[in-house]
Amino acid sequence: NGFFSPRSQGMVGLVTGGASGLGRATVERLVRSGASAVIVDLPSSEGPTLAAALGDRCAFAPADVTSEADVRSAVNLARDKFGKLDLAVNCAGIAVAVKTYNFKKELPHSLDDFQRVINVNIAGTFNVIRLAVGAMAKNEPDADGQRGCIVNTASVAAFDGQVGQAAYSASKGGIVGMTLPIARDLAPMGIRVVTIAPGLFSTPLLAGLPEKVRSFLARQVPFPSRLGDPAEFAHLVTALAENPMINGEVIRLDGAIRMQP
Template identity: 70%
Template sequence: MAALSQGVKGLVALITGGASGLGLATAERLVGQGARAVLLDLPCSKGEAQAQRLGERCAFAPTDITSESDVRAALALAKGTFGRVDVAVNCAGIAVSFKTYDPKQSRVHPLEDFQEVVHVNLIGTFNVVRLVAGEMALNAPDAEGQRGVIVNTASVAAFEGQVGLAAYAASKGGLVGMTLPIARDLAPLGIRVVTIAPGAFNTPMLSTIPEKACEFLASQVPFPQRLGHPAEYAHLVQSVIENPFINGEVIRLDGAIRLQP
């Protein structure tokens, strides 16, 4: 196994939400620098086409991250195709926007929508983490005893959730809260766990917001005054992989934005 702290070339990465947005940008960066990647995304996604575009060092596994059997099948594909899994990057996620109670419409937040967001973003991520940790534990350690790196994706909404984002903020806050205990759980195995909390990024999830709202959001970023580029998230993922002393931490990547209500 390539040393995790000596570059990404030769490593094998499992990337959820890999067909678009932050996940795809991560795959492009890692594969472009000599790593191999398995993209996990829903069967209806463009995952197969994206994997083919990235070439022989990339494969696609149609996966619902909340399904144990799907994730196990993706891990089997990774091991069967590339021999092991060194890195997992969890980017899959969904969002809804409902006020807890909207007096104008006399409507309460639909419980099933809250449950679905938490089920996918929090429970789905943990499902991948627990299963991939079992595979990484089988890896031969590098010179420092490392066997793997897991990177999860939270959001600045975990700290400054906006109006209508109770479900999303709760799910991302859960990811923040479980970062340190999981890092401590897996430390004896040489597996690091780090969470990135992006701010406002130009991803498909943001495309559901009206253009004027996106422009206003970008204007609230102190510097650089724009939306984040997915490639910048991918750059940070590589830095986390290569720096063995980053562990159990939540890293904001947000241009110094602090979300207003």
């Protein structure tokens, strides 16, 4: 069966953005399937409440993913509390929706906003990967030589970016672009790297939209014609953790949607 049992039993995972949306669903599925999970999220998040509700096999590490010190202490918490780290799932991310140039107001896109999205989404993801794999390298390899798995979150915006998504699409395209080279870097250590590119999911990011807009978006999805359920994202995370042949790949999880401009 290899390193990950069919039910992720005994696995230890660290999930950034783990207090809400896709990350929260992933944490809940890991704990339910017999794994342990460290929720990595901002101090102001629901993380402490969620960790308490999920019990002994869950812990909260307050962290900004762009901080080396914060992420190091989250990785240390996983090893101190649960003995090891097998899986790191990057769900933390931010978005802005601004056109490159507003011709009415003669206003260019804020460079600060652009850099903030790039920094959190690309550098934050990379920061977590580079620090998590140091802990994974200490694991006993399985029969395949596998020691761990990284799952990143991109977006269909990496491929079909819409109007106003320059910063967000660039950041998600960066995550797609680094998937293969990092998988190649980590191959000698037996650590896999896979990226999921979700389509339209029912997350706090979309929950802020009016109902009319949400149902319009849902109708754009060919099949199933609805928003994705975060539990479906979580299901794919555990499937990827359990399947040792999937490596260096980006998987669209999107009901066959191709976003309109």
